[in-house]
Amino acid sequence: MLVLGIETSCDETAVAIYDGGRGLLAHHIYSQVLLHGEYGGVVPELAARDHIRRILPLIHQAIKTAGIHKKELEGIAYTKGPGLIGALMVGAAVAKSLGYALNIKTIGVHHLESHLMVSQLESPKPQFPLIALLVSGGHTLLMRVNSFKSYEILGETIDDAVGEAFDKTAKLLGLPYPGGPALAALALEGNSERFHFPRPLIDRPNLNFSFSGLKTHAVNCFNQHRQDPQTRADIACAFEDAVVDVLVEKSRRALEQTGLNRIVMVGGVAANKKLRHRLADTLKVLNAEVFYPRFEYCTDNGAMVAYNGWLHLMNGESEDLAIEVKARWPINEAF
Ligand code: KG4
Numbered sequence: 001m002l003v004l005g006i007e008t009s010c011d012e013t014a015v016a017i018y019d020g021g022r023g024l025l026a027h028h029i030y031s032q033v034l035l036h037g038e039y040g041g042v043v044p045e046l047a048a049r050d051h052i053r054r055i056l057p058l059i060h061q062a063i064k065t066a067g068i069h070k071k072e073l074e075g076i077a078y079t080k081g082p083g084l085i086g087a088l089m090v091g092a093a094v095a096k097s098l099g100y101a102l103n104i105k106t107i108g109v110h111h112l113e114s115h116l117m118v119s120q121l122e123s124p125k126p127q128f129p130l131i132a133l134l135v136s137g138g139h140t141l142l143m144r145v146n147s148f149k150s151y152e153i154l155g156e157t158i159d160d161a162v163g164e165a166f167d168k169t170a171k172l173l174g175l176p177y178p179g180g181p182a183l184a185a186l187a188l189e190g191n192s193e194r195f196h197f198p199r200p201l202i203d204r205p206n207l208n209f210s211f212s213g214l215k216t217h218a219v220n221c222f223n224q225h226r227q228d229p230q231t232r233a234d235i236a237c238a239f240e241d242a243v244v245d246v247l248v249e250k251s252r253r254a255l256e257q258t259g260l261n262r263i264v265m266v267g268g269v270a271a272n273k274k275l276r277h278r279l280a281d282t283l284k285v286l287n288a289e290v291f292y293p294r295f296e297y298c299t300d301n302g303a304m305v306a307y308n309g310w311l312h313l314m315n316g317e318s319e320d321l322a323i324e325v326k327a328r329w330p331i332n333e334a335f
């Protein structure tokens with residue numbers, strides 16, 4: 001089955017074409033980073049308007065790259081939520097209209113599930129059941145994944161998402177949006193011994209996270225010291241160390257508590273190298289396997305939507321023509 005996937009939940013317009021037999025045939029992305037950079041964060045109305053400008057040319061480009069005719073498409077998947085409502089509406093409206101025009105099935109998929117399922121495009125693919133650590137700009141979750149569509153939340157953030165904490169701390173340090181990769185790069189210059197940040201909720205037995213205190217800690221640290229380049233790098237390093245330690249320790253406990261020995265890390269923050277290395281080092285000792293998708297599949301992309309949509313369509317699911325999106329949509333309530 002040949003499926004077009006459309007992702008417009010936030011600040012990336014992304015499109016991909018996936019075929020069950022031939023795999024991923026096209027994969028294009030237009031990032032709005034420059035547009036929002038000027039404002040230091042995503043401006044929802046601008047995001048929606050830019051998706052409108054980019055989406056059709058990107059779909060044409062993907063069809064060309066895949067070397068197919070649009071009439072060969074057999075299904076269309078789009079991100080139904082969670083995300084920015086206006087941005088989601090663009091993808092949903094285009095998917096439904098094109099589905100109607102081509103007389104093919106459409107399916108709205110869950111953004112976080114797409115982040116998770118894209119790991120199945122890698123080889124070797126992680127086998128279920130497993131633990132998923134889902135770390136993005138809007139979410140931080142530890143889940144037990146029994147199989148496709150069977151998700152049990154073990155822990156989640158009680159305040160900021162980890163990507164959000166990276167972005168806010170980066171802004172404080174004067175780094176450009178999106179802050180996560182910029183903060184990680186600055187942290188490489190930092191001295192990890194100079195500042196020690198707290199490890200929030202590490203003493204609690206549950207698997208929840210809290211990151212807003214770390215951001216406040218960074219503000220205080222920044223105000224109390226000379227704000228020279230080395231201090232900024234040292235703060236970035238201490239912040240990143242604290243975040244990584246907490247994520248790795250709670251992931252380790254999730255494996256211990258469930259008796260599972262496999263973990264997959266997905267979402268934008270899964271692109272963080274320190275987190276990848278420390279998680280791998282810790283789990284090696286436990287003889288547990290860790291998987292993460294390639295970098296381009298970690299941050300928002302169309303491949304994850306096309307593949308997840310393909311899974312749902314192959315499962316016999318599809319929708320009517322009504323356009324409905326969900327700004328908030330807990331993954332354990334999605335099925
Ligand atoms: O999954 P994603 O692209 O979008 C959402 O679904 O939110 O994640 C974006 C988040 C941003 O907060 C960004 O700063 C963060 O992922 N991020 C990183 C890195 N690359 C992206 N955070 C830390 N280190 C990175 N290398």
Ligand code: ZN
Pocket residue numbers: 111115136137267268299300
């Ligand atoms: Zn995402």
